[in-house]
Amino acid sequence: MALLTPEDLENINRQLQEADSTVRRVTGLDIKGVCKDFYGMTPCCEKVGIVPVTSGNGIIGNFSGSLHVITEYFGFDSFVTAMPDVSGYYEAVRNGARIILMADDNTFLAHNLKNGKIANNQPCTGRIYAEIASRYLKADSKDVLVVGLGKVGFPGAAHLVNKGFRVYGYDSDKALLEKTVSDLGITLFEPENPRKFSIIFEATPCADTVPEFVISENCVISTPGIPCAISRELQEKYGVELVMEPLGIGTASMLYSVL
Numbered sequence: 001m002a003l004l005t006p007e008d009l010e011n012i013n014r015q016l017q018e019a020d021s022t023v024r025r026v027t028g029l030d031i032k033g034v035c036k037d038f039y040g041m042t043p044c045c046e047k048v049g050i051v052p053v054t055s056g057n058g059i060i061g062n063f064s065g066s067l068h069v070i071t072e073y074f075g076f077d078s079f080v081t082a083m084p085d086v087s088g089y090y091e092a093v094r095n096g097a098r099i100i101l102m103a104d105d106n107t108f109l110a111h112n113l114k115n116g117k118i119a120n121n122q123p124c125t126g127r128i129y130a131e132i133a134s135r136y137l138k139a140d141s142k143d144v145l146v147v148g149l150g151k152v153g154f155p156g157a158a159h160l161v162n163k164g165f166r167v168y169g170y171d172s173d174k175a176l177l178e179k180t181v182s183d184l185g186i187t188l189f190e191p192e193n194p195r196k197f198s199i200i201f202e203a204t205p206c207a208d209t210v211p212e213f214v215i216s217e218n219c220v221i222s223t224p225g226i227p228c229a230i231s232r233e234l235q236e237k238y239g240v241e242l243v244m245e246p247l248g249i250g251t252a253s254m255l256y257s258v259l
Ligand code: NAD
Pocket: 002, 003, 121, 122, 125, 147, 148, 149, 150, 151, 152, 153, 170, 171, 172, 173, 176, 203, 204, 205, 206, 209, 223, 224, 225, 226, 227, 245, 246, 247, 248, 249, 250, 251
């Protein structure tokens, strides 16, 4: 799995503000507004304990610090523990944390200790980016192209199907693509039969995965995938509304889902 780098997380507050402006232009609501509508909950100053984890590839510079900024941005009262791992977990609970946020190389979770709800970053990220895409106010139809059907893309695609969208799926892994098309009852997107979309949801770890022939003027590309799904040049050429941010939108989705 591709891990975040400290550089991805530089200026997280500014990245969040920029993403918020785009989400507002695209949906008419800010990220908080979309989360509130989607989950039917609002934070009430729940105390969040952020526990750094040293296992595997170890602590990522800016990761816990960014989670601190993000949680406060969305109205939670949060703190990063001084100790990592089990000692940090103990410290978080002893200091009154109601929600624990922590990640190793495979799992990033939010656990609400009061109501027992637990969330995983991948499906929560997929659903919220798909939800934002689905709310595009200027969409020309209910057709959506989904590029990347893995741990983030699959739950996003499933969410769009449940919302009544016509989902066209594409993944470079042919076996996974065929299985997903059959499991979700979506349409297999064939690059040999090109067409344009006003809503695109992308979730791959690769760059430039959205080809020019699918991009319509002023389309939305809602993409948690890092690095970016399209070049700056194509973004400007077609006036693409790009919803892309490395950590905050997915974390907000996790936190709202455990309230
Ligand atoms: P994954 O490996 O489970 O799935 C990725 C899928 O993309 C795979 O099925 C793969 O076959 C497909 N793929 C790769 N290259 C492709 C291409 N050129 N065209 C079409 N499909 C292609 O990974 P994941 O856990 O779903 O994560 C996807 C991306 O989202 C990663 O970059 C991850 O770091 C990122 N992510 C971002 C956030 C966020 O908050 N922004 C949160 C979680 C994950």
